[in-house]
Amino acid sequence: MRSPIATARRRLALALRDRVAGPDADRRAHSIWLAPGERRFAPDDPICRVQGHAGMYAGGIRALLLQSLHPLAMAGVGEHSGYRDDPWGRLQRTSEFLAMTTFGPAEAAERMLDKINRIHETVSGADRQGRPYSASDPHLLRWVHVAEIDSFLVAHQRYARRPLTPPEADRYVDQASYVATRLGIPDPPRTVDELGTALAAYRPELETTPGALDVVRFLLLEPPLPWAARPGFWMLAAGAVELLPGYARDLLGLHLPAPLRGLEGMTLRAVAGPLGTVGTRAVGWALGDPSEPRNAPGSSQLSVRTPLT
Structure with a gap:
C-alpha cells in the first residue's frame, strides 16, 4: 500500500505526464525509453543531463517568451502552430520531439527529424507588415534554436544541484548542434560563447508585436489550466x-511600474527566483517517481547506450 507521500508523488507525476505526453503517453514513453536500439547520446552526456532535468519546464517557458519576440517566427507560430486552439497538443509534440532526439533510438530520431523537415517545407506566409516567412528559412530556424538552447542551459545552470562545468556546457551546445544541422541550420553554435554571440546577433530584429504580447497573456495570465494547477505553473513561470x-x-x-523599476532586479532575485526553484524541485520530485517509464528497470538497462559518433 502506498504511503500518502508516495500517493501524492504519483498523482503529480501522472498530472504532469498527462499534460506533457498526452493520452498516448504509454506508447510514446515505450518508443523513447524502452525501445531497443543504439542511442546517439550516452546517459551521462551533458545533453541528457540538461534535457532530462526538471529545469526544462521553466526553461521551456523562457524559450517560448524569448522566441515570441522575433516577428517572423511569431507570425509562423501564430498562424500555423495552433498554440491557442490546441496548446497541449503542441506541447506534447514538442516534448516528444525533444525526448526522442535526445533519449530515443537513433533510427527513430532520424525518422522524426525527416518528418519535421517535411512539415517545415509546407509552412510559409507573411506577417502583418507583409514580410514573408518560411518555417524552413535557416535564419528563422537558427533563432528558434539559439533561443531554445540558451533557455534550457540557463535554466539548468540555475536549478540543477550539479550544474554543468564550463567544458560540459560547451559540450552541451555542441551536442545540441546535431539536431540543428539536421533541421537545416548551417554552422550552428558549438560553444557557449558562440551561442551568446548568435543570440546577440538577433537583438536588432526583435520587436514588441501583438503576437508576442498575446503569448505573454496566454502563458502568464490565462494559462490553459484548471485553477488548482495554476499556482504550480505560475511558480515555474x-x-x-x-x-x-x-x-x-x-x-x-x-x-515593475516606473517608480519601482530600480527594485526590479532585487525583487526578481528575492521572489521570482525562489518560486522557480520550488516549482522546479516539485517537478523533479514527481519525475523521480519509480512508476514512471523513464525510471523503470528496463529503461535503465537500455540506457547503457552505445553513443553514435
Whole structure:
C-alpha cells in the first residue's frame, strides 16, 4: 500500500505526464525509453543531463517568451502552430520531439527529424507588415534554436544541484548542434560563447508585436489550466521570467511600474527566483517517481547506450 507521500508523488507525476505526453503517453514513453536500439547520446552526456532535468519546464517557458519576440517566427507560430486552439497538443509534440532526439533510438530520431523537415517545407506566409516567412528559412530556424538552447542551459545552470562545468556546457551546445544541422541550420553554435554571440546577433530584429504580447497573456495570465494547477505553473513561470534577459522583459512588458523599476532586479532575485526553484524541485520530485517509464528497470538497462559518433 502506498504511503500518502508516495500517493501524492504519483498523482503529480501522472498530472504532469498527462499534460506533457498526452493520452498516448504509454506508447510514446515505450518508443523513447524502452525501445531497443543504439542511442546517439550516452546517459551521462551533458545533453541528457540538461534535457532530462526538471529545469526544462521553466526553461521551456523562457524559450517560448524569448522566441515570441522575433516577428517572423511569431507570425509562423501564430498562424500555423495552433498554440491557442490546441496548446497541449503542441506541447506534447514538442516534448516528444525533444525526448526522442535526445533519449530515443537513433533510427527513430532520424525518422522524426525527416518528418519535421517535411512539415517545415509546407509552412510559409507573411506577417502583418507583409514580410514573408518560411518555417524552413535557416535564419528563422537558427533563432528558434539559439533561443531554445540558451533557455534550457540557463535554466539548468540555475536549478540543477550539479550544474554543468564550463567544458560540459560547451559540450552541451555542441551536442545540441546535431539536431540543428539536421533541421537545416548551417554552422550552428558549438560553444557557449558562440551561442551568446548568435543570440546577440538577433537583438536588432526583435520587436514588441501583438503576437508576442498575446503569448505573454496566454502563458502568464490565462494559462490553459484548471485553477488548482495554476499556482504550480505560475511558480515555474516566475522562474522563467527571472531568467529572461532584461531587454526581453522590457519588450514583453514584464517589469515593475516606473517608480519601482530600480527594485526590479532585487525583487526578481528575492521572489521570482525562489518560486522557480520550488516549482522546479516539485517537478523533479514527481519525475523521480519509480512508476514512471523513464525510471523503470528496463529503461535503465537500455540506457547503457552505445553513443553514435
